[in-house]
Amino acid sequence: MPRIIQMLNEKAFVRFNNWLASDDHHVNPVFIGEFNHPIAGHTEAFCKLYNPLEKGLINEIVGYLITYAIGLKQPEYAFLSVLPKERLNEISKLEKSSTYKWIREKKSVICFCTSRLDGHSAAFHLKPPITEEAITGIADDVSKWNEYGASIALDENIAHVDRHFNNLLRLGKQSYALIDNGRLINEKSESWNLSMLNSKQLYNNKILQAINLRKCNKPATDDIITKAVLSAEMHTEKIKPIESEVTFWLNTLLPEIENDGFKKFLMDRTKDTPWLLKQRFKVI
Ligand SMILES: Nc1ncnc2c1ncn2[C@@H]1O[C@H](COP(=O)(O)OP(=O)(O)OP(=O)(O)O)[C@@H](O)[C@H]1O
Ligand SMILES: [Mg+2]
The missing domain is CATH 1.10.1070 (Phosphatidylinositol 3-kinase Catalytic Subunit; Chain A, Domain 5)
Incomplete structure (x- = not known):
């Protein structure tokens, strides 16, 4: 059985759309991107960058899987995507901030992505x-x-x-x-x-x-x-x-x-x- 949370490689990344404005009060860098998901097909997703040495990524994965198992409404698809930094617009601006200095040492970043839901x-x-x-x-x-x-x-x-x-x-x-x-x-x-x-x-x-x-x-x-x-x-x-x-x-x-x-x-x-x-x- 395929995993619920799949790992997509760079080839599945169609395009970067935009960073979410910080006035949305989110803490992590979030961007909207388009992907070719192996099951969902063409998918627009909200993608959050995570430092793999911290716990945010495993928290997201465990939370998504348990919510899925219990059967509560959440984005239909969640997946991980590993992307070379140059595919993300203006990443250099982000790296300048001390909060995101961990990105500086990396060639690629790992993102937790969820398919877009129509809501506010x-x-x-x-x-x-x-x-x-x-x-x-x-x-x-x-x-x-x-x-x-x-x-x-x-x-x-x-x-x-x-x-x-x-x-x-x-x-x-x-x-x-x-x-x-x-x-x-x-x-x-x-x-x-x-x-x-x-x-x-x-x-x-x-x-x-x-x-x-x-x-x-x-x-x-x-x-x-x-x-x-x-x-x-x-x-x-x-x-x-x-x-x-x-x-x-x-x-x-x-x-x-x-x-x-x-x-x-x-x-x-x-x-x-x-x-x-x-x-x-x-x-x-
Ligand atoms: N799958 C989705 N479909 C539609 N909108 C989404 C989706 N995922 C995230 N968003 C929007 O993006 C915002 C930021 O996403 P998210 O809450 O995951 O990031 P965050 O930076 O961790 O936020 P927080 O301020 O709670 O730390 C959400 O508040 C929501 O408005
Ligand atoms: Mg949030």
């Missing part, structure tokens, strides 16, 4: 200044989304600590897709180390906070709690088909000691997500 970042489809009323409006809409409970359960499982409203693409009324799994475990940066992995910890589940941002008396409705816990109870079964691919990527991208520790963390959390959620919702 949930927060920034609104024109600034963003009022409190607008935020409560988004929070209310997000909390009525059918997959909201299941998304809380997903983020609890993978310790996603960065699902702010811009990491949801709004597809329509009460309808969203999940993007950007670059930050797991550690809120402050894409990197984590073994001492930060605690399968029993309640990491900052930002998407859950949408409940509290609503203008609503009840903090978490029974319906949302029930949907989150029921979804979590199916994680172990649903994740089985992608386990071997997760193992492949962990072996490829992490040193052995971190690989074992992260694998155990992911397996323990998958098993314990119902318990973690019940702790959070104080129902046990």
Whole structure:
């Protein structure tokens, strides 16, 4: 069976379109490019450059695969692309910044790419200044989304600590897709180390906070709690088909000691997500 996340070489890269403007508030360099994907065919994709020695890339891969296994809406295709620097316009400007100095030593860069979804970042489809009323409006809409409970359960499982409203693409009324799994475990940066992995910890589940941002008396409705816990109870079964691919990527991208520790963390959390959620919702 072909891998869900394929590795595309330079030949599959059709063209560079543009860098995303930094006023979109994204942290990593992101560009839009066109590719010939072996399954999807001609594909427009959002591509994010990652330092392979940091954890952002493995976070993205694990997050995408687990979201896929659970069956939540996200970009249809995700793939890696290794591109010679000269194929990316104005990369020299980027390299000048100290944040991206790691690019200077490389001939090629590795990108995590997701096929374009038609939607707007949930927060920034609104024109600034963003009022409190607008935020409560988004929070209310997000909390009525059918997959909201299941998304809380997903983020609890993978310790996603960065699902702010811009990491949801709004597809329509009460309808969203999940993007950007670059930050797991550690809120402050894409990197984590073994001492930060605690399968029993309640990491900052930002998407859950949408409940509290609503203008609503009840903090978490029974319906949302029930949907989150029921979804979590199916994680172990649903994740089985992608386990071997997760193992492949962990072996490829992490040193052995971190690989074992992260694998155990992911397996323990998958098993314990119902318990973690019940702790959070104080129902046990
Ligand atoms: N597959 C996609 N389809 C449509 N838009 C996308 C897609 N992927 C990313 N985007 C847009 O690009 C923006 C930046 O992408 P992404 O969130 O992955 O990068 P980031 O730099 O890590 O962001 P952050 O500020 O959360 O760190 C998103 O907020 C979204 O507007
Ligand atoms: Mg983002």
